[in-house]
Amino acid sequence: MTPELGFAATVAALVLAVYGSGAAALSGMRRRDDLRRSAERAAVGVFLLVTGCMLLLVWAFLTFDFSVRYVAFNTSLGTPFYYRITALWGALEGSIILWTFMLSVYTLIVIARYRRTQPQLYPWVLAVMLGLSAFFLLVMTVPAPPFQRLSPVPADGRGLNPLLEDSGMITHPVALYLGFTGFTVPFAFAMAALIVGRTGEEWITITRRWTIVAWYFLSLGLLIGGWWSYHVLGWGGYWAWDPVENAAFMPWLTGTAFLHSVMIQERRRMLKLWNLTLIILTFSLTLFGTFLTRSGIIGSVHAFSQGSVGQFFLAFLALVVLGAFSLLAWRLDRLKGQGELDSILSRESAFLLNNLFLVAAAFTVFFGTVFPLLSEAVKGTKVSVGAPFFNLVNIPIFLTLIFLMGVGPLIAWRRASAENLRRNFLKPVVIGVAAAAVCRLLGVGNALVLLCLGLVAFVAATIVMDFARAVRARRRTGDGWLDATWGLALRQNRRYGGFVVHLGILVLAVGVAGSQAWSTQTEVTLARGESAQIAGYTLRFDGLHGEEESNHAKVVGTFAVSDARGPYTVLTPAKKFYPQEQTPIAAVDYRLGFLEDLYLVLGEFARDGSHATIKVQVNRMVSWLWMGGLVLTLGAALAILPEPRRKPAPARAGQPATA
Amino acid sequence: MTRKRRFLIGGLVIVAALAYLIYAGVSQSVVYFVTPSELGAAPVAGKSYRLGGMVVPGTLRWDAKSLDLRFTLSDGQASVPVRHRGTPPDLFAENRGAVVEGTWSRDGYFQASTILAKHSEEYKAPHDGSQAGYRELLKTLRGEGKP
Numbered sequence: 001m002t003p004e005l006g007f008a009a010t011v012a013a014l015v016l017a018v019y020g021s022g023a024a025a026l027s028g029m030r031r032r033d034d035l036r037r038s039a040e041r042a043a044v045g046v047f048l049l050v051t052g053c054m055l056l057l058v059w060a061f062l063t064f065d066f067s068v069r070y071v072a073f074n075t076s077l078g079t080p081f082y083y084r085i086t087a088l089w090g091a092l093e094g095s096i097i098l099w100t101f102m103l104s105v106y107t108l109i110v111i112a113r114y115r116r117t118q119p120q121l122y123p124w125v126l127a128v129m130l131g132l133s134a135f136f137l138l139v140m141t142v143p144a145p146p147f148q149r150l151s152p153v154p155a156d157g158r159g160l161n162p163l164l165e166d167s168g169m170i171t172h173p174v175a176l177y178l179g180f181t182g183f184t185v186p187f188a189f190a191m192a193a194l195i196v197g198r199t200g201e202e203w204i205t206i207t208r209r210w211t212i213v214a215w216y217f218l219s220l221g222l223l224i225g226g227w228w229s230y231h232v233l234g235w236g237g238y239w240a241w242d243p244v245e246n247a248a249f250m251p252w253l254t255g256t257a258f259l260h261s262v263m264i265q266e267r268r269r270m271l272k273l274w275n276l277t278l279i280i281l282t283f284s285l286t287l288f289g290t291f292l293t294r295s296g297i298i299g300s301v302h303a304f305s306q307g308s309v310g311q312f313f314l315a316f317l318a319l320v321v322l323g324a325f326s327l328l329a330w331r332l333d334r335l336k337g338q339g340e341l342d343s344i345l346s347r348e349s350a351f352l353l354n355n356l357f358l359v360a361a362a363f364t365v366f367f368g369t370v371f372p373l374l375s376e377a378v379k380g381t382k383v384s385v386g387a388p389f390f391n392l393v394n395i396p397i398f399l400t401l402i403f404l405m406g407v408g409p410l411i412a413w414r415r416a417s418a419e420n421l422r423r424n425f426l427k428p429v430v431i432g433v434a435a436a437a438v439c440r441l442l443g444v445g446n447a448l449v450l451l452c453l454g455l456v457a458f459v460a461a462t463i464v465m466d467f468a469r470a471v472r473a474r475r476r477t478g479d480g481w482l483d484a485t486w487g488l489a490l491r492q493n494r495r496y497g498g499f500v501v502h503l504g505i506l507v508l509a510v511g512v513a514g515s516q517a518w519s520t521q522t523e524v525t526l527a528r529g530e531s532a533q534i535a536g537y538t539l540r541f542d543g544l545h546g547e548e549e550s551n552h553a554k555v556v557g558t559f560a561v562s563d564a565r566g567p568y569t570v571l572t573p574a575k576k577f578y579p580q581e582q583t584p585i586a587a588v589d590y591r592l593g594f595l596e597d598l599y600l601v602l603g604e605f606a607r608d609g610s611h612a613t614i615k616v617q618v619n620r621m622v623s624w625l626w627m628g629g630l631v632l633t634l635g636a637a638l639a640i641l642p643e644p645r646r647k648p649a650p651a652r653a654g655q656p657a658t659a
Numbered sequence: 660m661t662r663k664r665r666f667l668i669g670g671l672v673i674v675a676a677l678a679y680l681i682y683a684g685v686s687q688s689v690v691y692f693v694t695p696s697e698l699g700a701a702p703v704a705g706k707s708y709r710l711g712g713m714v715v716p717g718t719l720r721w722d723a724k725s726l727d728l729r730f731t732l733s734d735g736q737a738s739v740p741v742r743h744r745g746t747p748p749d750l751f752a753e754n755r756g757a758v759v760e761g762t763w764s765r766d767g768y769f770q771a772s773t774i775l776a777k778h779s780e781e782y783k784a785p786h787d788g789s790q791a792g793y794r795e796l797l798k799t800l801r802g803e804g805k806p
Contacts (some may be wrong), residue, residue, distance in 0.1 A: 341666060349666075356670070360677045367681060382692035384709070389688040393680050523745055525723040575749075583749045603746035604723065613723060613746045 003068050006056045006147030013049035014137035016042045021130035028123030028195070036123055040111055043126065046133055047104040054101050057094065057146055061087055066157050069150040070094060076159035076580070078551025082170070087160045089173045092309065093146035098173065100136040102181040107133065110185060118206065124192035125185075132184055135316050143308040159551060159580045168228030176221030176248060180286040182214025183255060187283040190276055194327040199272060199334045204262045209640050215259055216636035218252050223629040234586035234601050236521065236617040238625060241390040246369045247289025250362045254282040257358035260408075264351050267413065268339035273328070274355070276335070280324040285362075287317045292369070343415040350408040357401050364393045391516075399451060402509060405502055406459035409495075410466060427465060432458030452513040456506045463499045489638060497639025504632030507624050514621025523603065525613040535618040537598060538562045542570075544609035552578045554587065557602045557612050561591075573602040573614070596620045690760065699737040702763040710739060710769060711758040719753050732757065732769075743771040 020042025027035035057070070061084045066072040074087045074094070089095045107129045114122045140146060186207035193203040225245065226238035239245060258278040265271050291313035328335075341348055367374075372384045410424040436454030444450055467488070474484040489496045524532050526541035533539075542558040556574040560567070574587040590599040596618050603613035690707045698710055712732035718740075719730040728743040730753075741759055751757055751774060759771035 341662075344666070344669070353673075356673060360674075364677075364681055364684075368684075371685070383689050384692070385685055385688050386690060389684045392687060393684040396680060397677075523726055525726065604721075611723065613726070615746070 002056060002060050002065050003147045003149040006053055006068075007141075007145065009049045009053050009056070010137060010140045010145070010147065013046050013053070014134060014141055016045045016049065017130050017134035017137055020046065021127050021134055024123045024127035024130060028127060036126075039123070039126055039130065040115070043104070043107050043111060043130055046130070046137075047108055050097070050101050050104045050133075050137075053140075053146070054088070054097050057088055057097065058085055061085065064157070066155075067150055067153045068146075069148040070146045072150050072154055072157040074157070074160050076157040076551060078549075079157075079160050080165070080550060083160055083165050086164070086170045089177075090160050090164050090169070093140070093144045095173060095177070096136055096139050096144055097146055099177050099181060100133060100140065102177055103129065103133050103136065103184060106181055106185055110188075114206070120196050120198065121189060121192040121203065121206075124195050125188045128188035128191045129184060132188075139309060139312055143312050159578065162552065162576060162578045162581060162585050163232055166228060166232050168224055168232065172221055172224040172228055174221075175217050175224055179214050179216075179218025179221050180251070180289075182210060182217055183251065183279070183283050183286060185210040185214070186258075186279050190279045191324060191327060194276070194331050197331060197334060199276075199331055201266055201269070204265055204275065208262065211255070211259055211262070212636060212640050215252075215255050216633070216640075218248070218255060219632060219636075220629065222248055222252060223625065223632075226625060230622065231588060231590065234588045236519075236588075236599055236601070236615075236619060238515075238622065241365075241368070241387045243292060243369050244289075246365050247285075247292050250289065250365050251282050251285040253358050253362035253365070254278055254285060257355045257362075258282055260351050260358075261355050264348055268348060270339040270341075270348065271352075273332075273335040276328055278355075278359075280321070280328070284317060284321050284324075287313055287320060291317055345411065345416040345421070347408060347411050347413045347416075350404055350411055354401060354404045354408055357397050357404070361394055361397045361401075364397070365390065368393070395448060398509075399448075399455060402452070402455045402459060402506070405505070406455070406462045409499065409502075410462055424462065424466070428458045428461035431461040446517045449513045449517045452509060456509055460503065460506055463503060467496070467499065490641070493638050493641045497635050497637070497641070500635030500638055501632050502635070504628045504630070504635055506628075507631055508628030511621045511624030511628060514624065515619055518620040519618060519622075521615065521617045523613060523615050525604075525611055527611045528609060530611075532616075534616045536563055537568065537616075537618075539600075539614070539616065541612060541614070544605055544612060547574075549576075552576050555602075555605065557605065557614065559600060559614065561598065569598075571598070571600045573600040575602050575605075592623055594623055597622050694737075695732055695734045695739045696737040698739055698763070698769070704763050704765045707760070707762055708769070709758060709760045710741075711756065712739070714751070714753050714755055714757050716753045721747055728774075732759065740768040741771050742768050743774055745774075748774055 020039045023035045023042065024039035026032065027039060057068070059065075060068045060071045061075055062081075064071070064075070064077060070091070070093050071087075074090045075084055079087065087094070089098045107126070110122075110125060110129060114125065118125075186203075189203040189207045193199055222245075225248070229240065230236070230238040258275065261271050261275055261278060265275050291310055339348075341352070343349070368385050368389050371389075372382070375381055375383045406428065407425070412420045432454045435457030436450045439450055439453050444453070470488050470492075471481070471484045474488055475481070479487060520535055522534050524534070526532055526539070528541055528543050531538055531540040538561070540560045540562075542560055544555055544557050547554050547556055554574045554576045556572050559571045559573070561569050561571055569591045571589040571591065573589040575584040576587050577584050586601050588599060588601050590597050597620075599617040599619050601615040601617070603615055605612035688707070690709050692709045692711070695710065695712045698708060710732060712734045715731040715733045715738055721728045726744050726746065728745065728747055729741065731738045731740050733739075741761075742764075743759070743761075758775045759769065760773045760775075761769055761771035764770045
């Protein structure tokens with residue numbers, strides 16, 4: 001019964017979404033209020049039906065309804081309770097439901113917020129969002145139906161992919177999809193602005209906070225993905241330049257560019273065409289990522305099973321790109337910017353460079369990801385470029401971006417005077433150089449790491465100095481320290497939220513540089529009772545034992561670790577054996593630390609437990625990635641607080657910046 | 660107008676630098692997918708390859724103490740000796756398909772930096788070592804390169 005019910009709900013939602021999208025568009029053209037209300041009711045209907053689908057599938061998972069193919073393939077009687085819920089998005093069909101559900105929630109929020117306040121743009125926004133929902137519902141109906149019936153009904157299911165039985169899998173897809181779908185709102189407003197012909201700053205001002213939210217969730221999704229990769233996949237890294245990671249990273253890069261370039265349009269009325277291009281690109285890249293990873297044209301550790309989903313996404317991607325850029329071409333005459341670049345030493349040009357480099361980074365990631373396809377098509381040779389390519393090309397780009405991160409927010413609009421430059425940057429440059437010198441004396445030999453640390457110190461100094469200056473100014477008006485600090489952060493929350501996000505990125509950058517340069521890895525075979533000394537730790541192998549879990553068995557090694565100060569910890573890396581998997585899966589064990597993590601992976605072992613091979617990794621500074629993520633969260637939260645009402649003053653040359 | 664031109668030239672310089680960066684990146688890190696026959700025909704020392712084949716029965720040696728791993732990969736026509744330092748991955752065994760990444764050593768063997776062994780069902784290797792079946796194997800293994 002469940003499969004039929006779910007399928008019926010999907011088809012009904014599809015019909016409603018198509019109707020609603022058409023009705024909303026017609027109401028935009030003809031200004032018909034009855035049609036608009038009808039479209040809104042259709043959107044509510046879509047939301048209810050998709051929610052129903054999702055709950056139905058969760059119910060099927062909880063009750064082990066193996067007549068649903070998706071349930072039988074992604075769970076088994078032994079799957080623990082909470083993973084039976086998260087198994088919902090454990091494979092392609094379910095993640096499409098999650099995506100559609102989030103889209104329908106966002107559509108409702110858009111209805112509630114903008115129905116009255118944006119009478120002109122709103123019907124078209126609704127039309128675009130319902131149109132996108134219709135596409136995802138079509139995917140749920142034809143190429144990837146989550147409610148396919150399985151007969152005969154098996155006694156037990158196949159079980160969830162063991163790698164997904166992890167807390168990271170609960171949050172990672174949710175955050176990532178919140179980010180992906182979040183960008184549909186600015187995209188829908190951009191399209192509406194083009195259709196209506198209101199190509200000014202309106203759509204940007206309206207969607208500013210949406211963009212930050214989408215960007216934040218995408219960042220969070222990437223970071224949680226890194227954490228999952230680090231503590232589940234057992235190879236000791238957090239980022240492998242895998243096609244799926246790249247697929248999520250590309251919209252993050254263009255989204256970051258968009259987040260910055262809209263500020264230029266708000267202040268200087270420049271870059272109208274560029275901003276529209278960026279949001280179209282960002283949104284298209286979220287679809288492209290899904291196409292890339294679901295079509296099977298490029299293999300990946302994360303790839304789900306294939307099918308015709310890829311073709312659907314490719315066709316829809318083509319439709320979106322063609323449609324959006326046609327609209328852009330149609331309105332080209334209205335998209336001439338009003339401002340002009342005055343000087344290379346200005347905030348505008350710093351932001352432009354930031355955009356150029358972010359888009360360049362996105363392009364290199366794109367190029368490296370599709371390079372095997374290009375090469376095979378053009379030259380007929382099978383080649384690939386791996387992590388070395390991405391690292392080599394992106395390190396200079398990201399170092400430049402860090403530098404610009406220090407310059408951009410403080411340099412004056414239009415044309416920076418020598419006084420402006422000296423006041424804002426002299427001390428930070430000195431601090432940056434001094435920091436690099438101190439690190440060199442402390443024994444940091446790697447030139448790239450030194451450069452990175454120096455740049456990080458430079459940018460951190462610009463931020464701290466700017467904030468201190470502003471606090472002092474407020475103190476002069478009689479506020480206490482605490483009042484001055486908080487008042488400032490809240491009064492100019494957008495600016496200081498951005499600064500805190502920048503600080504988070506700096507912490508991340510230190511983590512990336514340190515972990516790449518200083519991590520070590522050793523493999524060693526130990527007999528029971530034997531010890532080995534590795535990177536300042538002494539590891540003693542205390543034997544193997546077996547454990548039986550609800551849905552798998554595991555062989556656990558016990559390693560007593562001590563350091564110079566005595567006993568440190570006991571680590572128990574294991575190998576898990578799932579009946580449905582032929583390959584055992586490594587369960588790593590680690591001890592996280594502020595400066596270094598000790599990370600053990602169990603390798604080959606003798607069946608009698610007499611000896612075992614262990615991979616010992618000392619991963620330095622990796623914790624800084626997660627700390628950077630926390631700082632970033634704080635900053636993003638600060639930036640999306642409602643801004644106190646005030647009109648921004650027109651930008652004047654040489655004025656200290658306040659955007 | 661001159662100012663606009665200056666910006667344009669500056670932009671072009673940056674774009675050219677990025678293009679060079681990509682070019683250099685590709686030429687330094689490109690990895691060629693080859694079969695034992697292809698590699699045997701024209702091995703170039705120091706070049707990066709991804710080599711796929713079957714582990715020839717009777718050639719697999721692993722010393723747990725020194726972590727020295729040696730075996731021979733074959734596609735039914737040519738065979739290539741491979742050396743690696745580390746633990747053999749799960750499912751790595753004689754008569755199974757494996758893909759190794761590394762470089763050709765001057766001393767006449769393939770020095771592997773990573774070894775990938777694959778599932779016997781989905782990634783079943785051809786028993787007769789025929790080219791067509793072997794291509795299938797390569798195709799399924801290609802891109803599975805992450806540890």
